[in-house]
Amino acid sequence: MAEAVLAVEGLHKRFGALQATHDVSLTLRAGEIHALIGPNGAGKSTLIAQIAGSLRPDAGRILLAGHDITTLGVSARARLGLGRSFQVSSLAEPLSALGNVMIGAQARAGHSFRFWKPVARDARLLGPAREALERVHLGHRADTPVAALSHGERRQVEVACALVLEPRALLLDEPMAGLGPEGSARLTELLETLKHEVPILLIEHDMDAVFRLADRLSVLVDGRVIAHGDGEAIRRDPRVQAAYLGD
Amino acid sequence: MTDPSTDATVPTAAPRLGRQCLVNAGLLALTLLAPLVAHLLGEAYYVNLATRIVLIAMAGVGLNLALGHGGMISFGHAAYFGVGGYVAGISAFHAFDGSLLLGLPGSDDMLVIWAVALAACGLLALAIGAVSLRTSGVYFIMITLAFAQMVYYFATSWPSYGGQDGLPIYLRNGLPLIDSQQPLSFFLVCFALLLAAMAITARLMGSRFGAALTMARLNETRLATAGISPYPIRLTAFVISAMITGLAGALYADLNGFVSPAMLSWHFSGELMVIVILGGVGRLFGPLAGAIVYVLMETLLGGLTEYWLFFLGLVLLGVVLFARQGVIGWLAGGTPHG
Numbered sequence: 001m002a003e004a005v006l007a008v009e010g011l012h013k014r015f016g017a018l019q020a021t022h023d024v025s026l027t028l029r030a031g032e033i034h035a036l037i038g039p040n041g042a043g044k045s046t047l048i049a050q051i052a053g054s055l056r057p058d059a060g061r062i063l064l065a066g067h068d069i070t071t072l073g074v075s076a077r078a079r080l081g082l083g084r085s086f087q088v089s090s091l092a093e094p095l096s097a098l099g100n101v102m103i104g105a106q107a108r109a110g111h112s113f114r115f116w117k118p119v120a121r122d123a124r125l126l127g128p129a130r131e132a133l134e135r136v137h138l139g140h141r142a143d144t145p146v147a148a149l150s151h152g153e154r155r156q157v158e159v160a161c162a163l164v165l166e167p168r169a170l171l172l173d174e175p176m177a178g179l180g181p182e183g184s185a186r187l188t189e190l191l192e193t194l195k196h197e198v199p200i201l202l203i204e205h206d207m208d209a210v211f212r213l214a215d216r217l218s219v220l221v222d223g224r225v226i227a228h229g230d231g232e233a234i235r236r237d238p239r240v241q242a243a244y245l246g247d
Numbered sequence: 248m249t250d251p252s253t254d255a256t257v258p259t260a261a262p263r264l265g266r267q268c269l270v271n272a273g274l275l276a277l278t279l280l281a282p283l284v285a286h287l288l289g290e291a292y293y294v295n296l297a298t299r300i301v302l303i304a305m306a307g308v309g310l311n312l313a314l315g316h317g318g319m320i321s322f323g324h325a326a327y328f329g330v331g332g333y334v335a336g337i338s339a340f341h342a343f344d345g346s347l348l349l350g351l352p353g354s355d356d357m358l359v360i361w362a363v364a365l366a367a368c369g370l371l372a373l374a375i376g377a378v379s380l381r382t383s384g385v386y387f388i389m390i391t392l393a394f395a396q397m398v399y400y401f402a403t404s405w406p407s408y409g410g411q412d413g414l415p416i417y418l419r420n421g422l423p424l425i426d427s428q429q430p431l432s433f434f435l436v437c438f439a440l441l442l443a444a445m446a447i448t449a450r451l452m453g454s455r456f457g458a459a460l461t462m463a464r465l466n467e468t469r470l471a472t473a474g475i476s477p478y479p480i481r482l483t484a485f486v487i488s489a490m491i492t493g494l495a496g497a498l499y500a501d502l503n504g505f506v507s508p509a510m511l512s513w514h515f516s517g518e519l520m521v522i523v524i525l526g527g528v529g530r531l532f533g534p535l536a537g538a539i540v541y542v543l544m545e546t547l548l549g550g551l552t553e554y555w556l557f558f559l560g561l562v563l564l565g566v567v568l569f570a571r572q573g574v575i576g577w578l579a580g581g582t583p584h585g
Contacts, residue, residue: 067444078474090472092465098468103462107474112459113483119458165474186300 083167267585305535309491318464323395329511368493413507527573
């Protein structure tokens with residue numbers, strides 16, 4: 001078995017009396033989509049926040065390509081190759097789609113303490129940023145302010161922002177949320193080709209997309225991983241049916 | 248701090264650029280020509296008034312970098328303006344009586360004074376910013392105010408440099424090859440430095456650093472997710488901002504031949520904020536437009552009524568309600584970083 005690109009080991013997080021993350025371990029291997037599913041309140045967002053670096057776990061470790069990143073902040077993890085998208089789009093609305101993606105290209109191209117050269121003509125930033133937008137089929141909207149983009153297009157910009165980092169692993173938090181069937185289908189297609197370059201940890205409510213895309217699934221309920229396996233195994237697991245799929 | 252129309256990293260709007268350039272050029276021409284005319288008419292008072300506008304505008308350019316471009320609402324920029332002023336005053340004081348300060352002689356050379364003022368304000372802002380930028384929102388406003396008040400009370404309680412009475416500069420500090428005593432020459436020096444400060448701001452905001460600072464203001468999470476830590480970016484901008492305001496302060500003390508704790512007071516921090524908001528937050532020419540309106544109102548209306556601030560309040564109200572991008576936005580339209 002290939003070494004895990006992203007590994008979460010024995011993660012614990014408690015908020016007062018609430019054990020939001022209870023001994024969670026999971027891995028993400030090269031070339032796969034690993035879906036994390038669970039009912040509302042299962043602790044998915046808390047887990048994502050810990051993996052992304054905005055929340056510090058009480059115990060456990062997180063490894064990215066063998067580096068222990070447990071104590072690193074969000075930006076340091078991004079520099080080490082963790083790309084992510086947010087459940088609710090987090091973009092700078094007055095800026096163009098390109099402007100949003102270029103910030104990622106900028107971190108990739110070195111430090112940001114360059115005070116003189118104009119970015120508007122900087123081929124080292126424009127090239128990769130345009131390319132990332134092309135890959136999410138949004139090249140024609142590059143110069144449009146994000147404020148004028150549709151919800152679905154914003155989701156695509158978010159994915160482009162993550163891609164431009166040339167990440168080792170992608171963390172996508174409900175990328176299909178709010179997309180129409182057509183947008184959903186296009187994104188599904190994109191993720192299917194993408195996974196061969198970058199493994200994806202996918203949090204998603206759209207079960208059709210999850211079962212179509214995921215090579216493996218982990219089911220989170222009350223902060224614990226209650227089941228783990230491929231789509232077929234998860235579908236048949238009685239605990240999962242009781243907790244989640246049944247209702 | 249999302250102001251939905253202040254900028255785009257990649258400019259897209261062209262049609263309004265012509266009008267904007269025209270307005271900006273008009274402002275510069277007005278600022279340059281008025282004192283020239285005044286000089287020809289022998290009205291030194293009006294030359295000095297123009298210098299005052301230019302220096303307050305320069306202090307505003309500094310604040311605008313933090314407040315407008317960086318979204319850091321500093322209510323303590325008087326600290327840098329005043330420290331710049333005190334550098335000029337204290338240096339002249341020691342040069343005048345030949346005494347030493349920390350083993351160093353004073354200097355009445357502006358180039359030396361500017362360098363010291365820039366360094367002093369940069370270091371002070373590094374210390375204040377390093378602490379203040381750990382907070383945000385209202386706490387940031389209050390903590391920058393608190394630091395500025397500390398500097399203010401320090402100055403009022405230090406008798407060797409005049410304490411509350413302030414410190415006179417008997418003879419304006421000098422410059423090589425230029426007669427700084429002559430009002431028009433001094434104006435031109437200040438005007439050139441204002442242009443330099445604006446050019447540096449424009450260049451900075453177009454660079455990678457500027458793109459990161461813009462993103463720090465618009466969406467901190469996006470910046471961090473892109474792999475850039477917002478804190479050092481903000482701190483650097485805060486330091487540069489303070490240095491520009493501090494240089495303006497050093498010149499301001501030389502303009503007036505006097506430096507006092509009033510330059511350090513929170514009133515001045517507030518005035519500077521009013522000027523930046525009045526002119527147009529995050530607009531390159533905003534502080535100049537704001538300073539022109541502010542100083543002219545103060546001079547013209549202030550001569551008629553001591554309640555001129557009431558009218559300033561009305562104007563500010565109008566700007567905040569109807570012209571969110573200030574005088575510049577109103578004159579030149581809402582295009583990026585004008």
